[in-house]
Amino acid sequence: MKIKIIIPTERIQNPIIAESMVKTGVLLNIMVANIDSTYGELIADVEDGHFNRIKEALEERGAFVSTLDQPIHRDEEECVECGACISVCPMKVYTFDEKWNLFMDDKKCIRCGMCIKMCPHQALKLGD
Amino acid sequence: MVEKSVQEINNKIKDGSVNVVTAEEMVGIVEELGVEGATREVDVVTTGTFGAMCSSGLMFNLGHSEPPIKIQKVWLNDVEAYSGLAAVDAYLGAAQISDTRGIEYGGAHVIEDLLRGKEINVHATSYGTDCYPRKVLDTTLTLEDLNEAILLNPRNAYQKYAAATNSSKRILHTYMGELLPKFGNVTYSGAGVLSPLSNDPDYDTIGLGTRIFMGGAQGYVIGNGTQHSPTNGFGTLMLKGDLKEMSSDYVRAASFTGYGSTLYMGIGIPIPVLNEKIAKATAVTDTDIITEILDYGAGSRDKPVIRKVNYSELRSGTVDIYEKKTPTSSMSSFKNARKIANELKEWVKHGKFFISTPAERLSKTDVVKPMKQTHAIPLVKDVMSDFFVTIEGKHTVREAAKKIWENSFNHLAVVSDSGELLGIVTAWDVSKAVAENIFDSVDSIMTKKVLTCTPNEPVDLAARRLDTNGVSAMPVIDSERHVVGIITSDNISKLLARRY
Known part of the structure; x- marks a missing residue:
């Protein structure tokens, strides 16, 4: 599961x-890390069964841990299927099929x- | 030689015997039948494009109020429209942004909201005359309430577009979308094989008066667009069409992060196959259409060309930049471009749309000039301080403090033996080190990621860099990273003080 x-x-x-x-x-598989001298925010992958243990250990040391179970939501009415999102996604979530459907x-x-910042039509949002 | 007239083709449209194909289908037909065979076989080729066209806007007439007003300034949902016209005419630009909501809502959004039947708040002011005594007006209206609502787009449907990338170290927010640092991606626009003007590059059939598909309705080409640049293959079109007949499927507002609002327009142009030359032109492929990838990292008008590229490579999903596979994003929708070409094809096939002969041809020789600037813009070297103080990294914090105090100078450039810039130390860094009882060498407390600028950069660019990064000074360096000066917010304030 993905955690923040x-x-x-x-x-x-x-x-x-x-x-x-x-x-x-x-083991945490760190996928995104933004850390500087004032603040840190990481996104990591962890096996479901191990989540509670690592959460407890991190929180004992003053970190805040939350699960990211809400995927990015695409509003199909707003989306024009331009594909602007494709090149900015580090995980290659977005692709075109052979008919240029996103x-x-x-x-x-x-x-x-x-991708949320990239989308010219504000069709992508976190959560529902 | 096969020759056909527009009249003959229109007669075929009338009796239902016309043969229409899209520009994508035409590629295979010419391959199979040859140019002569395809000219004989095909009567009309339809094109399509669907993308951001910032230079668009709505010319509208509000009708007269009681008592009447000669509108001097007018806002639609807090987005200002230009009203320096007779009493109740105004022009709303798609890229104008809301006074209250900023770039998330602009003229384009007002246009889409009108099209979707939503109510729009109108606020207008004036100075009052004997014939138009009213000074302030507030009302709410919908698209139906306007007398005319004509999309009058000064520059649409570029023949092709330059693609964009970014050599700098930070994300750039541009009208070509988010450009990732260090050539992290390439963005492009345009429909390639389906692009209207790329299928008629000599403007043999597209000209003033050409009837087109515009936003889901019939519209017209009313001349070349602004910045029309036929000599290097960047022709543009000026278009008009009735918003009241259009569909929100093909007229869509958008907002680019950090840039602003724009209008996505769906445009389709039919090309009558009058002779073999035209047939051959409509067989253009993505590979034939070549554009350039420009580096937006510099923030200057003349963007460096990174490489040439064709639309086939751009649309493949990756292009090579300095031997690295770089992902691409299209900012325009090929799926919708194809939908438009197909819809226009159906219109022609079913006798709902007739081909027109242009009243005038588009220029094939225009060249776009850059702006004539009569006020020289100051460069960094004109305002920077030549006086600056350097220190070597191995020196102690105490020595740094001494230098700052002796020279009354807040910023020390930390340099190597050979004079190359390594970092910067400020009075603040020194105070912090003293407070924490750190008296080691300067290189342990300096800021290593230093923002810099060059002597020949415009001051405006340097000022923007200081502002967006929240710093007060930057070393000015030459191409060997030797410090030649320093520019501070003080230098810039003095420049402004001189100006006014």
């Missing part, structure tokens, strides 16, 4: 992610939100 980890300013100096992984032995594979989506 937020590291607040006061904990940004601590190796929270590494400590949590070492302590629990649960196809979306939400299982690959890591909710990074790049």
Whole structure:
């Protein structure tokens, strides 16, 4: 499952992610990481059965953890199927079929939100 | 030689014997039957395109109020329209943005809302005259309430478009969409094989008075578009059509993040196959249409050409940029372009649409000139401080503090032995180090990711870079990264003070 980890300013100096992984032995596959000296936000993949353990370990160390179970929603009325979203998606969620219909594979989506900003018709949103 | 007249083709449309194909289908027909055979066989080739056409707008007439008003300024849902015309005429540009909502809602959105039958708030002001005494007007109306609502688009349906990429280190928000840093993607526009003007590149049949498919209704070409540039294959069209007859399937508002609002227009143009030359032109393929990929990283008018590319490569999903496979995005919809070409084909086939002869041909020799600028724009080297203080990275924080204090200068450029810029240290960095009891070398406390500019850049670009990154100064460097000066927000304020 995909999860979002937020590291607040006061904990940004601590190796929270590494400590949590070492302590629990649960592996996080980090897909997007935006970390600087003031704030951190990561999107990672973790096996469903291990979620509770890693969540507990991360939260003990001051991180905030939430699950990303709502995929990006495409409003088919607004969408004109231009394909602007295709090149900005790091996970190749969007493709054209042979008839130039836009196809979306939400299982690959890591909710990074790049496509939302790209869409000229505001047809993509997080959640429903 | 096969020759046909528009009259003959229209007679065939009338009696139902006309043979119409789309520009995509024509490629295979010419391949199979040859140019002569295809000219004999096919009467009309339909084209289509569906994409962002910012230079579009609505000319409308509101009808007279009681008491009457000579409108000086007018807003539709808080988007200002131009009303320096007779009393209640105005022109709403698609790219004008809302005074209250900004770029998320613009003229294009008002046009789409009108088309969808929604009510629009109108606010108008005036100075009052004897014949038009009213000074303020507020009302709510729909498309039906307008006397005329004519889409009058100064520049639509570019023959082809330059593609876009970005060499800089940050995401650029442009009218070509989000351009990812370091050549992360390429965006393009245009329907390639279906593009109207690319199927008639000598403008043999498309001219002033050509009847077309415009936004789902019949419209007209009323001349070449603005910035018409036929000599290098970037022709454009000026179009008009009645919004009241159009469909919201083909007239769609959009907003590009960080750029603004625009109107997606669906345009289709029928090309009568009058002779072999025209037949051959309509067999154009994606591979034949060549454009350039431009680098938007510089923010300047003259964008560097990264490479030439054809539409077949662009539409394949990736193009090679410096030997790296780079993903592409289309900003226009090929699916809708194809739908338009097919719909126009059905109209012609079923006698609902007749071909026209242009009253005048489009220019084949125009050249687009850049703007004549009579006020020289200041460059970074004109306003930067030549005086700057450098320090080497191995020096201590204490030495940095001393230099700042002795020179009364807030920014120290940290340089290597050979004088190359490595980082920057500010009075703030030094204070922070002192507060935290760090007295190591300067390179441990400096900012390494330094924003820089070059001496010959316009000041406006440097000012925008300072502003968007929230910093107060940037070292000015030459091509070898040697520091030649520093530009601060103070330098820019002084420039403005001189200007006014």
